[in-house]
Amino acid sequence: MNQVTGTIGRWQGAGLMATTLLGTGVFILPQMTVDKAGSGALLAWALLTLAIIPVTLVFARLASRFPHAAGPAYFVERAFGRTLGRTIGLSFLMAVPIGAPAAILMTFQFVNALIPVSGWVQVGCELLVLLGLWLLNLRGIQVSAKAQFALTLGIVAVVVMMFGAGGAKAGELLSLTAHSTPDYDGVMLAIGIAFWSFLGVEAMTHLANDFQRPDRDLIPAMVIGVILVGAVYLVCTLLLLLVEVDTKVAMIGAFDTLLGGYGAQVIGVLGIASGLAAVNVYAASVSRLLWSFSTEGILPAWFRERNSYQVPVRALSAVLGVMGLVIVLTYISGQQLEQLIAWSNGVFVVIYLLSMLAAIRLLSKRYLPLVLLSCALCVLLAFALGSAMAYALGLLCVLAVLLTLQRQWQKRQLPPVIPMQ
Helix, strand or coil, X not given: CCCCCCCECHHHHHHHHHHHHCCHHHHCHHHHHHHHHCCHHHHHHHHHHHHHHHHHHHHHHHHHHCCCXXXXXXXXXXXXXXHHHHHHHHHHHHHHHHHHHHHHHHHHHHHHHHCXXXXXXXXXXXXXXXXXXXXXXXXXXXXXXXXXXXXXXXXXXXHHHHHHHHHHHHHHXXXXXXXXXXXXXXXXXXXXXXXXXXXXXXXXXHHHHHECCXXXXXXXXXXXXXXXXXXXXXXXXXXXXXXXXXXXXXHHHHHHHHHCCCHHHHHHHHHHHHHHHHHHHHHHHHHHHHHHHHHCCXXXXXXXXXXXXXCCHHHHHHHHHXXXXXXXXXXXXXXXXXXXXXXXXXXXXXXXXXXXXXXXXXXXXXXXXXXXXXXXXXXXXXXXXXXXXXXXHHHHHHHHHHHHHHHHHHHHHCCCCCCCC
C-alpha cells in the first residue's frame, strides 16, 4: 500500500478542524438556540462542547489506529461487516443533499441583509449558486488551506472584537443566569440544533495519513479545534444575550450596536464566503464518494465517468441536482431551516453512535469509559431531536435492506463453481 507523505502539523490540524466546524453556522445557530432556550442556550452550548470531547477523542484514536479514507464507514465495516459499513457510507451520502441546502438557506440570510430577495426569486438565485458551483468544480477543486484558515481567523477576530466591546456587561449577565432556573425542555431543543455546529468532527478521520506525526498530533489537533469552536459559539451566544436587537440576523444587529455599524457588510461577507466554501467542499467531496461507490459496484456504473481533469462529472451533476430539488421542494412545502438541520443532525447521530459502538470492538478496554460517555451523548442527542430521528432511522433501514438484496443478487450472478475432478 502506498503511504501518503504527511504534511499537516498539530496547529495546522487544529485550524482545519476549526474551519470545518465553524462555517456559516457561527452567525446563525446561536440566535436559533437563544430563541429556543433563552439564557439556557449558554448551558446548552457548554454541555455540548464538553460532551463532544469524548467523541472527538474516540474518533481520533480510531483514525490513528485504523487510518482509512472512508473514515466512520470503514470503522463500522471492520467491526460489524460490509453491509452495515456501506450503509453508514450511503447514509452520509444521503445526508449531504439535505445538509448542503440548509447551508445555502443560511447563506442567503446574509445575502438578504445586503440585497433583499424573496420567494421564487430567491429560489432562482439559490439554483444559480448551484450552477456556479458546478462550473467551478469542472476543473477540479483547488481548496487553499491558507484561505480557509484566514477565513476562520477573520471570523474569530470579529467575534473577539464584539466581545471586547460588550464584555463590560458579561459579568452582570452571567450573575443573573447563575441564579435563574433554565427551561430544560428548551435546553434540550437547543442542544439538538447546536449539534449542527459539530458536524464534521469525523471529517479529520479521513486525513490521518496526511499528518506528519498522526500518533502525536492528531488527537491534540482535533481536541484544540473542538474547544476553540465551542468557545466561539459560547461567546456569540453570550453576545446575543447581552445586546437586544430586532434584525433578522441578530449577529448583524449586535455588530452594529457594539461596533457602530457596517454589520451587514462585515458579517454578511463573512457569512456568504464561509457558506459557499462549505457547500463547495460538500459538493466536491460527496461527488467523489458517489464515484467511489460506483467503481466498487455499490451504485450504478453510470456515475464512473470522469472528465479530463479527473472530475466525476455525472456524480457531481447528480449531487448538485438533488440539492437543487431539495431547495425547490423545501420552498414549495414550506419546510423551515430548523427542520432540515434536525433531519441532517439525526443522520449524523446514527453515524456517530455506530462509530462509537464499533470502537468498543476495535479499541482496547482502557478506552471504554470514553466510548460509553460518547454513546450516552448520542442517545441524549437522539432524545433531543425527537421525531426528527425518524428520517435517519428510516433511511438506515431502507439502505440496509437494499444493500442486503443487492449482495444476494450479485451472488446469484456469479458463475457456479465446478468441482475439480
